[in-house]
Structures are given as structure tokens and as C-alpha cells.
Amino acid sequence: MTLNCQEVLDEIHREIQPLIGRGTIPDYIPPLAKVSGKKFGMALQTTDGQSCEIGDAAERFSIQSISKLFSLTLAFRLVGTSLWKRVGREPSGTPFNSLVQLEYERGIPRNPFINAGALVITDIILEHVDDPQKTYLSFLQQITGIPSVKISKTVYQAEIKSGHRNRALANLLKDFGNLRHNVEDVLSFYFFQCAVMMNCTELAMASLFLANNGEAPVAGEVVSQRHAKRINAVMLTCGTYDAAGDFAYRVGLPGKSGVGGGIVAVVPGRMSLCVWSPALNSAGNSYAGTKALELFTTKTRLSVF
Amino acid sequence: MTLNCQEVLDEIHREIQPLIGRGTIPDYIPPLAKVSGKKFGMALQTTDGQSCEIGDAAERFSIQSISKLFSLTLAFRLVGTSLWKRVGREPSGTPFNSLVQLEYERGIPRNPFINAGALVITDIILEHVDDPQKTYLSFLQQITGIPSVKISKTVYQAEIKSGHRNRALANLLKDFGNLRHNVEDVLSFYFFQCAVMMNCTELAMASLFLANNGEAPVAGEVVSQRHAKRINAVMLTCGTYDAAGDFAYRVGLPGKSGVGGGIVAVVPGRMSLCVWSPALNSAGNSYAGTKALELFTTKTRLSVF
Amino acid sequence: MTLNCQEVLDEIHREIQPLIGRGTIPDYIPPLAKVSGKKFGMALQTTDGQSCEIGDAAERFSIQSISKLFSLTLAFRLVGTSLWKRVGREPSGTPFNSLVQLEYERGIPRNPFINAGALVITDIILEHVDDPQKTYLSFLQQITGIPSVKISKTVYQAEIKSGHRNRALANLLKDFGNLRHNVEDVLSFYFFQCAVMMNCTELAMASLFLANNGEAPVAGEVVSQRHAKRINAVMLTCGTYDAAGDFAYRVGLPGKSGVGGGIVAVVPGRMSLCVWSPALNSAGNSYAGTKALELFTTKTRLSVF
């Protein structure tokens, strides 16, 4: 099936209009609260080189937890599957920032896509690179081919200031012996990752390797084919907080969302997508974004199921 | 890619030998404890009519929780998506028979594949059919084309006798108002479903509609294409208890397991599989069976990811 | 200090008037829902033979969980401290009928005054007496000296019919191996205990042994002095569900409440009291009853603290 991707995105753009702005803009990170709920963008990159976009696809936003996808990839490159000694790969069944499960399970986070898991991944990266912030940005610049990718210092500062819950998680991990670095160093690098600014087109490009057997168009092999599939599997079961089951049911693609309103999704072998709209549903995923992806797989039948 | 399925199964059969028997035979249902841990069978049905099998693929075993897949399908046929009012579709993050989550979430089970969820599905079926046991067996006979499919009365009686945990779950559901029928009627029909005896070939045939846009080869449309995809999605995120993430990571296919040692898996658009080996890993899924499916997707690259 | 007990009760009766009826009549056991919320009675028995009462102290009501006090006493007589092998003596920190803690703590109930604990106590009694219902009533008749003490068959039937949560608890206990008798036999005897009808004067008399070194005025030694103190200790830390801390803080006496609106309290060495008023506070204890006991210890300074 050849897909006229621009036509599909245009159709979605028309149909999604009434839903844009539904949901809530999170207010616990002040700079995020200032973004207009009316924004909506979507971009798509195919493995054979097509690329389409609509709406605000060129406007950068705070990638927030989508960064967990790139951190996991980086950690895979650095230490391979040994990372699973310190973090699980099961859905959590609880909100992304809960401490309950972490205490019951004695400091082993359920998966790398909840905050506790990403803190452990961050600790792993810190152990293996000299200049972690630079390494992280270079990696994103490489896989997107866009040298201007950078963080928002305003968001970074705001996260450091308001991150009591993440600070509680990090201290609990430390107490259980599952952080090797200083708590504040881990948090600081974690918040740095969350504060990266990218747009839909850049994020679709950055995740194309996951649809392409591990290879990025410009940068070459990011991870092996096997690892790319595995990252997709973890995304599908754990990528959208405690709405992973619903996302699989409605959208049917591996995806990773962030509270900045972005969602990245992958059609294995075919393409990567990114949608952005800041107002969130009750599970913390973009309301219009989730709906747009649902429209996409309904129209194209590209669900993995 | 054309697949010589018999060759693949034969290869798996050779490689899996050292692992057969690893794990534990569950002892809480006495008739199940008597089955030899040395059994191993595997069968495969493609949507274009091929069929292959190895080992003990023709020996019937207790399908146990694999029945939850057929119960959910039946309920979908009877009431459609309205069933989601009474049961969720999120991974549970807890063992299959836990009461903790059910109490916290006030009687709405996490998904139809944990025991509490299957009890609610059972209650829904009871509401819409006159002779539930007959309906259930007829349905299985239809989609397999095998009129001799039936239950083991020994297993059925043993489950009724030992099912204290399920009785606790059913009473808690009743207390929360999420069972409409008498607790013992629901349990009795639930245990009936678990006590069905089928072999790998029959189970692969019975689940082929999930790989075939909802259509069974002989019986015609079982559910719509859309519903078939959705059942696959729920299987992938919730089908193997609290090891769903690991199963997705290793195998990469929607699958549903039972404590009888069987696992059904689906390659959307291509084929359905069933593997059986009674000794279970710590998550309650067949040890050799899970490994055999992992070998299968590694060899064939047929993971959905 | 000599106490003019009638004067004190009369004063309380006057002051409590505006509070009678505040709170909620529980509706899950239909016969209890029919009792008027305007009822209020209080009775007191001293170890030196005084006895006073006010209001509806002579009207019998459903003793409900106050029966747990007498069941624990009976079990102490039958098996002594060996009962602590099967039930703990720590406050639960959760509602009286929660299954969560019981599952986490693998079938050992926190204490004999939550429902799960009382079911284990019931199982222990069943093991040691031939005609448990008769034994139970005889025991109450003996320690009160009132041969007419009996159950309400209407309440008994209603409990059997609506007791899904207790049935869930009993099945979970059975699953963990902490019930030796048939689940329905245990439940039936448990509901029998809850269905006993007594009035404030009878209940004050029935618990006088706890204030009197284990001796009942007519019946003689009920338990040893040491055991009487220990039962008082368990009452103080566990007797009023998850409001035990608040009850100790406000009232300062060992006490045991029931959802029928009764509360028994003990002033060690001095006297026993019973208050009754059917409308309950949010923790399931009589609203006016708790306040009346608080007034009592404020006026008399008889708190144990």
C-alpha cells in the first residue's frame, strides 16, 4: 500500500479541530503552563524518505518524558541489556511518579519510562560519559541532523525548583542503593533531559531509527535491529504511563508521550510520527494528540495488530 | 517472505529440548499436578491455509486462562465495547489473582485477562445466553471446526473445590456491585471455561480469526476486523499476567497463557500459534513455551515490532 | 474519689441531646437501617456493685462487632495465648473490612477486632466446642446473669444474605490456610455472633470482668487477671477500627464499638460502661456514643492516661 501521507495528515488536521484545547495544561512546571492550549502539530517520516507535516509541526516544545526514549537508547548503546539488572520492563499499573511501587519492590523501578526508572537510566549514563549534558545534546543533534537542538534554561530552572516528587524518588532509590551518583547530580541531568526543546518534525526524525531496524538516515546505526525492536516493545507496554493499555487498544502503535503535550509513535518498518498539542487527558497524555494518532491508524490500518 | 513453517518448528523442537521440564508444575489444582513436565507441543496455522505441528501438539491439555481469550471474544460478540464499562484494559502490574488492586479500584478489574476481569466477563455472558455451558462449547467447536471439544469433569470439580481465591475475588466483586448473578453461578461457569481441554492444533485454529481480520476459516466472521485488532492489543499488554512487558520484549507478539502450560500467540495478518509445555516460570507462564515463542520470532523476524 | 454515677450520666444525657442523631445509619444490613437514629442510652456498672443508666439503656440492639470482644474472651478461655499464632495484635491502620492488608500479610489478620481476625477467632472456637451457637449464648447469659440474651433471626438472615465482603475475607483466609473449617460454617457462626441483641445495661454487666481482674460478679473468674489486662490492651489499640488513636486521645479508655451503634468501655479496676446511639461517624463508631464517653472521662478524669 502506498500512502499519501500529506493527504492523511490534512484529513486528520480537519477532523481534529473540535478537539484541540480539550483537556488540561499542567501547572506544576510554570513555563509549561504558559504554552497555548490551541497549538496542534503533527509530522511523519517514512523509512523510504518521505516526510510530511501539518499545523504547528515546526514549533519547538518541551519534550519532557519523550526524553526517556532517547535516554534509554543511549543507555542501551552504553551498557546493552545489562541495564535490566537495575530496572524492570513491566507496565507499572500506577501513575508515573508514584513511590508506592518503588518501596514495595525495594528500589527496582518497574520500567525505564516511569520517573524512577529514568532516574536509574540517568545514573547509568552518568557512569559512562564524561560530559553528560554535551553527550546527550550531541546524540539528539546527530540522530536528527539538526545542530540547533538545545534545552530551555527556563524550563530547566523551573524543574529544579519544583521537582520535590522527583527528589523524593531519587532519595528513595539512593536509600535502596540503586543510584551510584550523588542525588542532586542525577536529578540535575534528569531535569536537563526533560528540558530539551524539539518540534514534531525533529522528533519524528529522531525516532525514525526505531522504525528502520535501528538505523538513522544520516547517523547510521543507532542500535542493533534487535535492540530497536525491544525498545519498541517497551514503548508499547510502558510508554504512556498507566494508559498504556488504552493507547495500545486505540492507537495500536509503540508510543512515548510527555507532559509537554508531545507523543512520538513508531510504525515498525514503515515510519515514525510525532504529534503535539499541549492540553492533556487525565492520564497525562495529549488529548488531541492521542485522538490524532487514533485517527491515523484507523485511516491507514497501520496498527501493529 | 515465504515461510517453511515445518522447518522452523522442527528447528525449535531440536533447540528447545534442554529446556523442557524446567520450571514448576502448579500443585493447587490436583489434576494439573499429574501432567508430565516432559510434554512439549507446538502448532501453527497460517491465514493462507498452511498448518504445521511438532511434538505433543495433538495431546489435549487444560486450557485454563487461555479460555479468557475466548470468553472476551464471546462477550465482545454479545455486548460490543459496552463491556468496558465494567472492566478496564490496562496491565495490572500485580499477580493475576490479587485482591489488592480490586479493592483500591473499587471493584473494576484492571483487564479481562486477570481472574477478577474474567469473572466480570463471565457475568456478562451469563446475562445474554440461555445455556452458557452449551454456548461456550459450541462456540469453541465452531471456530475450531472440531465437534469433540469438551471439558474435563475432573478438572472442573477440582477447581470448584479449591477455588478459594477466586471465590474471594467473586465475593469482592459482588460487594462492589460488579456481579449481577449469584456468586456461585458465576464461579461455576468460570471454572467450566478453565476446564476446557484442547490441544495445540485446536487452539491455533481457534485463534486464527485474530490473525485474519476477525474471520475464522470455517465459521466466517467471529468479530469485526476492528475488534480483532483490539483483542490483540489487550492480549499484548495484559495477556501474560505481570510478565506482559517481558513477553512483549522477548517474543513481541500478542499472546495469552494459561497455568495448564499453554500459550496462544498471534502474528497479525499472518498466522496463529499455540505452544504447550506444563512446567511454568515464576510468572506462571510455560517456561519452555515462552522460550519456544522467543526462538520463533527470532528466527522468523515476525515480531510486531 | 467517690463518684455519683447517676449524676454524671444525667449531666451527660442533658449535654448530649443536640448531638443525638448526627452521623449516618448504616444501610448495608437492612434491619439495622430501620432503627431510629434518635435513640440514646448509657449504662455503667462499678466493680463495687453500683449500677446506673439513662435514656434507652434498657432497649436491646444488635451488638455487631462488640461480639468480637466476647469471642476473643471465649477463645482465650479455650486456647490461651496460642491464639496469637494465627492472628496479630497490632492496629491495622485500614478499614475494618479491608482485604489489602490481609493479602500483603499472607493471611494473618492484624488483630482479633477487624473482621478477618474475628473470622479466625470464630474458626478457633468452632474447633473446641460442640454446639458453638449454644456455647456462645450460654457464655453471654452467664456473664450477664440474664438468661434471655439471644440473637435476632432477622439480623442473622440479613447478614448471611448481604455478607459478600466477609465472604471474600473468609475465602482469602481459607486460601492462605488460616481457616480450618468450611468457609460457610465459619461465616454462619460469625454472623450469629454479630446478630446477638443486648442492651446497654446487659453489655456493661457483660464486660465488667474486664474492669474487675477477670472476675464477673455472678459467674466468677472469666479469665485470669493477666488476660483481662491484655484484652483491655488490645481493645485500646485496636477496638475502634481505624479510629483507635482518636478514641484513645479523646476518651482514653479501652473500648469496643459495633456498627449497631453500641460502644463498650472499661475503666480498669473501677467500672465498665456501655453507650448506644445508632448514627455513626465516618470511622463507623457511634457519633453521640463517642462524644458521651469523651464527656464522661472529661468530667470524671477516669481516663487511663
Add this chain to the structure above:
Amino acid sequence: MTLNCQEVLDEIHREIQPLIGRGTIPDYIPPLAKVSGKKFGMALQTTDGQSCEIGDAAERFSIQSISKLFSLTLAFRLVGTSLWKRVGREPSGTPFNSLVQLEYERGIPRNPFINAGALVITDIILEHVDDPQKTYLSFLQQITGIPSVKISKTVYQAEIKSGHRNRALANLLKDFGNLRHNVEDVLSFYFFQCAVMMNCTELAMASLFLANNGEAPVAGEVVSQRHAKRINAVMLTCGTYDAAGDFAYRVGLPGKSGVGGGIVAVVPGRMSLCVWSPALNSAGNSYAGTKALELFTTKTRLSVF
């Protein structure tokens, strides 16, 4: 009954010998791990001026959580019962440093004697005094009459360094809005309190006001009679972590323990006691200390029950 207190203590000293050293010395605060497990001391102060001591009663140790008793008293003096808006007074049913309950109950700690509760009490004190460390020490010096009471800087530094769990609790409280001061300021003052060094005689003297209607022998009224009773009530239901029920059952007195091996206990109207022995039972209370107090109430029948 006149009590020859020295005789009683001497008897206990003889009988307790075989138990001294049983249990475990906690190792998570290095300076505490260096104290000899063979230490045992006990002291008693009566409201009519008697005072007795045995063993190592004059050797100072780290009072640790016993400080929570004095912090609660200080907070009562500063803000009265309004402190209950920010902390409960129910037993927790979970270990002293658990985050689970705190998350479920949205940042309101169960009681002032678990770590989370004491952090809130610490925050309250910080709000009302200018020089909190000085105020705290002055208060202890006043109620003991011993001007040399001070902290161990070694313990203080060690706590600051190793307190990841407490840091997690404090950040979670901050996240829920139940800390008004800077997290590190609250922790620093909290660790200061834990690091106070006192001996048995000093601690018995310091808690005598709780047995004496709120009045300290030298310092006069510490709190009102009513508040003294209430503090005793909270101690009895919550003072010994999740062994409060067992402590009430065995000892039958309001008591507060610390991981330094000390336990303070109160006989209302009569006397205060302190026992010290560093090796702890599995609930974190001094093994020999608990036994010694049990012997004391068995011998003297001074249990409140």
C-alpha cells in the same frame, strides 16, 4: 501501694542479664553501630520525688526517636491542638519510615511519632521560634534541670549524610504542600533533635511531667493536664512504631522508643521510667529494654489496664 523502686529495679537487673545483647545493633547510622550491645541501664522517677537507677543509667546515648516526644510537646506548647490539621493521631500499621501510606493519604502523616509526622512537627516548630536548635536544647535542659544536655555532632553529621529515606519523606511532604520551610532546613533541625545525647536518669526526669498532670518538678507546667493525657494516649497507640499493639499488650504503658536503644515509659499519676539497651528487636525497639519494662509492669501491676 508503696513501691520499693530500687528493689524492683535490682530484681529486673538480675533477671534481664541473659537477654542483654539479644537483637541487632542498627548499622545505617555509623556512630550508633559502635555502641556496645552489652549496655543496659534503667531509671525511674516518681511524682513524689523518689528516684532509682541501675546499670548504665548514667551513660548518655543517642535519644533518636525519643526526641519525637519532646518535639510533639514543644509543638503543643507553641500551637496547641491546631497541629492536628497537619498530622493525624492514628497508628500507622506500617514501618516508621514508609512512604506508601504518606502517598496514599496525600501528605498527611499518620501520627507525630513516625518520621514523616515528626518532620511536619519540626516544620511547625521552625515556624514559631527564632533559634530552633537553642530553643530545643533549652527546653530539654529546663525539664531535666541538667544544663549540660547537648547533641553529638558526630551523630548529627552521620544522620545528615545517610538520611536518604528521610530526605525522600521530606520531599514527598513538600510535594504535597505539608512543609512550609525549605526541605534541607527541616531535615537539618530534625537530625539535630535525633542527635541529642541523654542518659536514662535524665530521660526519666524529662518525661516526668507526663506522669504528673503536665508539671515538671523544677520547671513547673510544661503542658496542661489535658494535653499531658493526650500525649500519653498518642504514645500508647503510636509510640513504638508498628509494634504499638504488642507493647501495649506486654507492657501496658504509654512509651516512646528510639533506635538508639532507649525507651521512655509513663505510669500516669505515679512515675516515669527510662530503659536503655542498644540491641533492637525486629520492630526496631530495644529487645532487653522492652523485656525489662514487661517485667516491671508484671512485678508492680502498674500497667494502665
